Amino acid sequence: MTCENNEDGGINVGYKKVCIMGLGYIGLPTAAVLAKQGHDVIGVDVRSHVVETINRGEIHIHEPGLGELVNEVVKAGKLKASLQPEEADIFFICVPTPINEDKSPDLSYVRTASQAIRPYVRKGCLIILESTSPPKTTADVVVSHAVNEEWQVGEDIFVSHCPERVLPGKILREVVENDRIIGGVTPRCTDLTAAFYEGFVTGAVYRTTAITAEMTKLVENAYRDVNIAFANELSMLAAGFGADAHEVIKLANRHPRVDILTPGPGVGGHCISVDPWFLVHASPKDTPLIHCARMVNDSKPEFVVDQVLAYASQLDYPKVGCLGLTYKADVDDLRESPSYCIVRALIEADVAEVVACDPYVKPAEVPGVTLVGLSEATHDCDIVVLLTDHEIFRNLPVAMLLGKKVVDTRGIWRDQMAGAAAPIDRYAARAA
Ligand SMILES: NC(=O)c1ccc[n+]([C@@H]2O[C@H](COP(=O)([O-])OP(=O)(O)OC[C@H]3O[C@@H](n4cnc5c(N)ncnc54)[C@H](O)[C@@H]3O)[C@@H](O)[C@H]2O)c1
Numbered sequence: 001m002t003c004e005n006n007e008d009g010g011i012n013v014g015y016k017k018v019c020i021m022g023l024g025y026i027g028l029p030t031a032a033v034l035a036k037q038g039h040d041v042i043g044v045d046v047r048s049h050v051v052e053t054i055n056r057g058e059i060h061i062h063e064p065g066l067g068e069l070v071n072e073v074v075k076a077g078k079l080k081a082s083l084q085p086e087e088a089d090i091f092f093i094c095v096p097t098p099i100n101e102d103k104s105p106d107l108s109y110v111r112t113a114s115q116a117i118r119p120y121v122r123k124g125c126l127i128i129l130e131s132t133s134p135p136k137t138t139a140d141v142v143v144s145h146a147v148n149e150e151w152q153v154g155e156d157i158f159v160s161h162c163p164e165r166v167l168p169g170k171i172l173r174e175v176v177e178n179d180r181i182i183g184g185v186t187p188r189c190t191d192l193t194a195a196f197y198e199g200f201v202t203g204a205v206y207r208t209t210a211i212t213a214e215m216t217k218l219v220e221n222a223y224r225d226v227n228i229a230f231a232n233e234l235s236m237l238a239a240g241f242g243a244d245a246h247e248v249i250k251l252a253n254r255h256p257r258v259d260i261l262t263p264g265p266g267v268g269g270h271c272i273s274v275d276p277w278f279l280v281h282a283s284p285k286d287t288p289l290i291h292c293a294r295m296v297n298d299s300k301p302e303f304v305v306d307q308v309l310a311y312a313s314q315l316d317y318p319k320v321g322c323l324g325l326t327y328k329a330d331v332d333d334l335r336e337s338p339s340y341c342i343v344r345a346l347i348e349a350d351v352a353e354v355v356a357c358d359p360y361v362k363p364a365e366v367p368g369v370t371l372v373g374l375s376e377a378t379h380d381c382d383i384v385v386l387l388t389d390h391e392i393f394r395n396l397p398v399a400m401l402l403g404k405k406v407v408d409t410r411g412i413w414r415d416q417m418a419g420a421a422a423p424i425d426r427y428a429a430r431a432a
Contacts, residue, residue, distance in 0.1 A: 017042070019088035019120065021113040023050055023081060025270075025333070026130055026164050027094030028059065029066055029171045035073035037200050042088065043081045044116070054081035062332035062360060065172045085117050090126045090196065093117075093142065094164075096270070097131045103277045105134050107141055114145035121146055126158045126192055132217050132271060133161065134278040138210040139185050154186030160193035161210045163217030168269075168331040179203040183213025221275040222290045227261050228272070229293035232300045235263035239307075246411035265387050265409040266300035266338025268327030273297065273336045301338040304385070304409055305345045311383050311405045312352045320346060321381030323374075324388020325358040325366060332360040339387035343369055346385075355381070359392060378404070386410060 016039055020031045023045040035041040045051055053060045057071040073079040085091075095109035110131055121127065127146055129138050138161040143153055151157045161183045166174040180197050182205060184190030190207045197205050208216075231249065238245035249260045267273045276294050280287045312318050327337035334340050346354045347368060355370045357377035363369075374392065378384050378400045386393060386408045398416040408414065 016040075016089035017087070018090045018092065019044060019085050019117065020092040020094060021085065021117060022093065022095035022109075022131075023054060024094065024096070025061060025063065025168060025171065026166070027092065028054070028061065028070065029063065029166070029175050030092060030094060030130070031079055032066065032069045032073055033172065033175050034200065035076075035078035036069060039078070041073075041079045042086050043079060044083065044085050045081065046083065048083060051081040051083055054079070063171050064169060069172065085120045087120045087122060088125070090128065091117050091121065091146070093127070093129045093131055095131055097133055097274075097278075098270070099274050099277050104281050105278050107133070107137060110137060110141050111145055114142050118146050118148075121148070121157065123151065123156045124158075126160070126189075126196065128193055128196075129159075129161045130164050132163055132221075132275050132278075133214055134218070134282055135211050135214045137161075137214060138183070143185060154184075154188045158184065158186075158189040158192045159210075160184040160189045161213040162193060162197065163213060165217070165220065168328070168333060176201060177203050180205045181208060181213045181216050182206065183208045183210040183216075185210050215279075218275050218279050221272045222279055222293075225267060225272050225276045225297060226289060226293040228264070228267055229296040231261040231263040232266070233296050234260065236300070236303050239303075244414070246414050262411060263409075264300070264338070265304050265342055267297040268335065268337040268339070268341075269333060270335045273327075301341045301345070304338075304342050304387075304407065305349070307407050308342075308346055308383060308385055309349055309351060311407070312349075315352075315382055318352045318382035319380060320352045320354045320383045320385060321372075321377035322346070322354065322356040322385045322387055323358075323377060323393045324386065324390055325356055325361045325369070326388050326390075329389045330360070330391055334361065334365060337388075340366065340369075342385070342387060352383070358388065359390065383407070386412060 018034050018039045018041045020027045020043045023043045031041045031043040050060050054070060057074040059067045059070050093110060093113050095113045098106045100106050127142060129142050138159060143159050147157050153159055162180055165178050180201055180203060182190055182194040182197060184193055194205045194207050235245040238248050245263055252258050252260055276290045280291045308320060322343045325337060325340045325343060326333055343356050355372045355377055357372055357374050363371050383405045384401055389410045389412050394412050398413050
């Protein structure tokens, strides 16, 4: 098998057949980049429309530059999508790792994908778990479900974790340029995996153990969550005092050793709002701060809803325009989105006509939500709620908001509003 050491002790990382399980935001860009590098890539997904779309040379997600690259490598015969895995030299697992209702990790996708590749895994293969996973998942779940139990890991078969850290919107660049943490189940697994990544990554490749790699990714996202929670807690605290949290944070950040993040409507997406729970679930007594940060961030959407309802109660069945549904700016991802959650809660409250505007979202993706254009969501509304800071909303002239009640959860219009000629009723006081 080509992954084995060369005679001179180096590792042969020449072009190989790669099988990627899961063709979403992580798997598809990885598949396309590896195919462009010359590997023969088979991409596997359980959703037939995903497989069909990719085999037509199209994509099912929004990511700049990805459509063109997928089209190129599919037409060149280097990337093929399928519902079934095939024999390959290297297997990537890039399937979802969500949480259950009770916040425990749902590893069923990793388990199923590992079981699915097992008949196709041969001695000498490399298996790489890229899905963000709780500590021990690589050794316990992937090895036990994907590997023949008679084989010795690190001798007959090589298994590692390499967590992804890409930023949606910049995935193609970051898949190549980001530093990578490679954690093998054994040192030899680590070395072989690192050698493979060094073949296509321009960032630094750091070698460690599987457990450390798993923990590192979770710690990165828990760190982000805790810091965002601090900003979000401040935003609620400041509102109670009638102060502008964004102004408080801007001024506090003038201190040379203070760097508070910007508050928002909550924390969403498949990563930061989910991954810290893996740590909390694994060791509840050692994670009071991480747990508390999750609770603070999860409470923020309700706070925003209360702000809007307080305004609505001053008017007779007003029209509320909500700007943004996705979890972050300029992406089409609705997973765990606080913006979408806020819009649904406002609709459920039934004290206002609620419309939403999001250029990245199609009506079928948000049943029950009335999607309108930007003009109707601003000009025609009594209350305007900025939820996701898409570029199109950042560039909105605040003159369009004159006379409106505005809840700007991300503070993107505050400087413009401060200079507005006519008053805009900007929410400051804590909702009743
Ligand atoms: N999206 C990000 O920005 C990001 C960043 C870093 C890490 N991650 C992690 O990467 C992993 C994948 O995330 P994603 O955003 O690509 O998810 P995704 O939902 O976009 O894609 C996952 C794909 O896997 C498919 N799938 C599910 N079960 C399968 C199976 N048994 N076999 C084959 N395909 C299967 C799904 O149909 C889906 O298309 C997660 O663990 C996530 O936490 C994501």
